[in-house]
Amino acid sequence: MQHNQEYPQELAGKVALVTGGTKGAGKAIADRLLHAGAKTIVTARNQPEPSNDGVHFIAADLSKREAAETVASKVLEKFGRLDILVNNLGGAETHGGGFAALSNKDWEEALQINLLAPVRLDKAFLPQMLEKNSGVIIHIASIQGRLPLYDSTLPYAAAKAGLVNYSKGLSKEVSPKGVRVLTVSPGWIxxxxxxxxxxxxxxxxxxxxxxxxxxxxxxxxxxxxxxxAFPEEVAELVGFLASPRAGYLTGTEYVIDGGTIPTI
Missing domain, CATH: 1.10.1220 (Arc Repressor Mutant)
Structure with missing residues (x-):
């Protein structure tokens, strides 16, 4: 799938960070922002193979509490600021069997990765966004936030529902100060x-x-x-939401699921 050529450099001069940006939808999002002219940084636990020469990589395990501050200090030291934060990192590592099969560790790991990691990164980067009265934060959630698969991924679904709620609340606080906060909830990618x-x-x-x-x-x-969905289709939506063309959009969840959710 080709990127839209109509807006080739609309993010020129912007600095963007995509968590979990070395594979899947995260890689597609990073490529999309890079294509639009942004200086693009990705985080993951391991260096991608092959590495993308145009993207700056920071190794980080964001399920750990101290990692967000480390990433923020490295980004701000090297680039001076962050304009676009895409909290894409997420995962459902739990097994099938329903509620009774889930351990406390299953719940804690799901909450750390899917909810608390984005919260900590927002906390680390928001002060400098608020200081310059501009910035975009995009949380990648999931349609499981409202359509949970209880047999296999209930902790993931509950964490993503929390992320959607948190994202809306944060937008109400920081949008009047120039920072847009949005949620993208994909279906199956x-x-x-x-x-x-x-x-x-x-x-x-x-x-x-x-x-x-x-x-x-x-x-x-x-x-x-x-x-x-193809990863590039999700990336195209994120690229639009991060751009000046979406300047009036904030506080909203955008579902991209091919019609999977059966209700309005």
């Missing part, structure tokens, strides 16, 4: 990890890839559009 999951379902159930894909879509209640 066709990342490399999603492809591997589909292959596992295919092999273990003796299904074709198409049948395995349909099985996943059925578990979600169906995707009217007929397929998962």
């Amino acid at each position: 066709l990342t490399d990890a999603a492809k591997r999951m589909t292959e596992r379902i295919s092999q273990s159930n003796n299904l074709t890839i198409e049948e395995a894909t349909q099985t996943i879509m059925t578990a979600l209640g169906g995707i009217p559009y007929g397929r998962p």
Whole structure:
């Protein structure tokens, strides 16, 4: 999928950070912001292979409390400021079996990665945004915030619901001071990890890839559009929301799910 060529350098001079930005939707978002002219920084636990020469990489495990301050100090020391923060890091590492199968550790890890890591990074970067009365914070949540899959990812779903609520509350506080805060809630995204999951379902159930894909879509209640999102489609939405074209948008959740959520 090609990036939109109409606004090639609309983020020129801006400094952007994408957490979890080395693979999947995070990598696509970083590429999109870089394409629009932003100086782009990504964080992840490990250096990507191959590395993207145009992107500055900072190794960080943001599930750890002290990591946000470390990342912020490195970004501000090297670049002097941050204009766009995309809290993309997230994950659902829990196993199936429902509530009874979940340990306290499962809950704590889900909350650290999906809710508290974004909160800590916002706290680290907001002061300099508020000082210059400008900035954009985008939280990547999930449609599971309102459509939880209780059998396998309940802690993730609950954490993402908390992120949506927190994002709205934060926007009310900081939007009058020039900082826009937005939420993007994707449905199923066709990342490399999603492809591997589909292959596992295919092999273990003796299904074709198409049948395995349909099985996943059925578990979600169906995707009217007929397929998962491409990472670049999510990135295109984030690129627009981060841009001056979206200057009046704040405090809102944008769902990109091919129609998966069945209600208004």
